[in-house]
Amino acid sequence: MTKFVIVTGGVLSSVGKGTVAASIGLLLKARGYKTSVVKVDPYINVDAGTMNPYMHGEVFVTDDGAETDLDLGHYERFLDIDMSKHNNITAGKVYFEVIKKEREGKYLGQTVQIIPHVTDEIKSMIRKVAELDKADIVIVEIGGTVGDIESLPFLEAVRQMKLEEEEHDIVFIHVALVEYLNVTGELKTKPLQHSVQELRRIGIQPDIIIARSIVPIDEETKKKIALFTNVKPEYIFSNYDVSTAYEVPLILEKQSLPSKLLSKLALKDTPPKLDDWVNFVNAIKNGNKVVRIGLVGKYTKLKDSYLSIKEAIYHASAMLHLKPQIVWIESTDLEKDNAVEEKLKGLDGIVVLPGFGARGVDGKLKAIKYARENNVPYLGICYGLQLAVVEFARNVLGLKGAHTTEVDPNTPYPVVTLLDEQKRVTQVGGTMRLGAQKIILKEGTIAYNLYGKSEVYERHRHRYEVNPEYVDKLQSAGMIISGVSENGLVEMIELKDHKFFVATQAHPEFKSRPLRPSPLFVGFLKAAAGL
Missing domain, CATH: 3.40.50.300 (P-loop containing nucleotide triphosphate hydrolases)
Known part of the structure; x- marks a missing residue:
């Protein structure tokens, strides 16, 4: 009983x-x-x-x-x-x-x-x-x-x-x-x-x-x-x-x-x-090297809004014997004049956090641009992948006005758009692309090397995707599509010639455990610490 x-x-x-x-x-x-x-x-x-x-x-x-x-x-x-x-x-x-x-x-x-x-x-x-x-x-x-x-x-x-x-x-x-x-x-x-x-x-x-x-x-x-x-x-x-x-x-x-x-x-x-x-608790309390990680989001005034991401950083840090110093950055603050250099300078790594809607998007785009141009290790999660694609399309491909249709339905270059199945959705609750989904990883990529296998399952929570019509253009300009779904959706991206620039449509933080940290967070922290 x-x-x-x-x-x-x-x-x-x-x-x-x-x-x-x-x-x-x-x-x-x-x-x-x-x-x-x-x-x-x-x-x-x-x-x-x-x-x-x-x-x-x-x-x-x-x-x-x-x-x-x-x-x-x-x-x-x-x-x-x-x-x-x-x-x-x-x-x-x-x-x-x-x-x-x-x-x-x-x-x-x-x-x-x-x-x-x-x-x-x-x-x-x-x-x-x-x-x-x-x-x-x-x-x-x-x-x-x-x-x-x-x-x-x-x-x-x-x-x-x-x-x-x-x-x-x-x-x-x-x-x-x-x-x-x-x-x-x-x-x-x-x-x-x-x-x-x-x-x-x-x-x-x-x-x-x-x-x-x-x-x-x-x-x-x-x-x-x-x-x-x-x-x-x-x-x-x-x-x-x-x-x-x-x-x-x-x-x-x-x-x-x-x-x-x-x-x-x-x-x-x-x-x-x-x-x-x-041993895990001792590793958390006695990290050898300090790494300053900036978490850029729109709900940072309540740290529990990103609880699993914060914990995933601690899990990976314990494995690597690091002492993470988390710097919470409200994305709207980065939209002010001269704020980017002031708030992002000196960070060892930048994470652009998940979210929905238009508020704070411009600040997130500035953070992504800063990480890309200054070779600062970058990890984008969900919206952090979509906006990394938007930033790349604008500033590398030269597609002025490129955006996600979530923010700008009339953008001339809809590089991120609504999932096909979401176009028929009439109710809001419980209707996103949710739960564990298969990701097929490309051999030789950072993602493949971190996971050590070609197929993984990570949890998802989103309605929008990278527009398939722009994938070839993105790849020709140097963006690597390192992971796709079974039906070809972009799941992970990377950039060539960068210390660590990886973004995922998934939420790997949800499967990170104290004794089994998320591979993506381990790779990101390694790069941030210069290991």
Whole structure:
């Protein structure tokens, strides 16, 4: 029988539930248990695909083309497993399914209500993950904060699961903030107490509490939390600030959290295999050579908008024993007079980030031109490939006014245009070219040498492509088409006689893992460091 670990959050959002859920998953997997993770998002959107990154961070894409919450990226990176569409449950998905069943007559004669119909659907979706993933343990992270009205049906559903499962088959872990007051040097537990009271008010008693704080919590603070939450001090753990999120599993291991959790689940504890993870964390913290990498995008004010790219840089840097210094550059800032030289000079490498729409495009084009003309290692991702083609067409081929039809539908030289299948699309959500797609690499190219094989699969999320009508012109001027799809779409480009100028239509960051970094990021970082 599958065991369930339910992770809830209190006091405020972004308290670190995703990192905690992923860390627990890693620690259980390191003990030999097949572990899966589910993210429950209480918003009404069916998926995260239509959200502005400023609203919810990056949209993470799975192999099967699901557009999901960024926490699924945490799960994949920590557990080194592939998530799927069923690993992200949203209120939109749940209500959509319930209404569909009602229209199909599956509730004939009944008044369809939150309880039992919506809560039954939630429980069914959670249990389906256990069945599909054949997991020993499923970790369920409930998004949002306890007290949010949106979360109530999901909390009610897992409360019911506690009644329906055997005694040791479900454990509740509550992650909540303990504020540290610098002025007095005190840890304040009152907000955490109130969040647990709210949980208990709706019928859930946490079995384990993880206190999120700037500094480690002491034994007295644990006793105080225990007194007001009915959780014994030995089941209260400290998740304090560390230099990298990848260290969180190690600090939880040091406090014996997995052993205590397994005892609650009535499962055997065994010594974990964590040597590779420890070595990886040490490599991140002790890089030998500093490399300054500029990330140019339109959502850089919220770093989580490009979370997987940032992590892919750290993965590759750890392998190469580098210390990356990431410089966030808002692409609109590069559109100001004299800004390009001021902001890009001294960088060891430039990444032009994914995005949609016209805002910030001119700044990205300037960054690409600077990298191309100054022999600065360049990596373009998705829009970063399309705009590299636009810049090359304008400034090398001399096609004045060349553009993507996404920005300028009336461009005289549409070097980037809408995919044929997208011309028939009428709905926005979930209709892009999504998920893992085959890329055929050309022998002798940088891409082929980095991957070491002729066929690879990378995840995609786009509507536009390099216009096939211009491919011959681009190649005759020195652009190398180093990767194509099965039906001939341009997937990767390179430039001759450049230290490293590679762009991809795919999103290789989504498949980068701490112990298996993306080959493209490894190649880019090598070039940036002069290795």
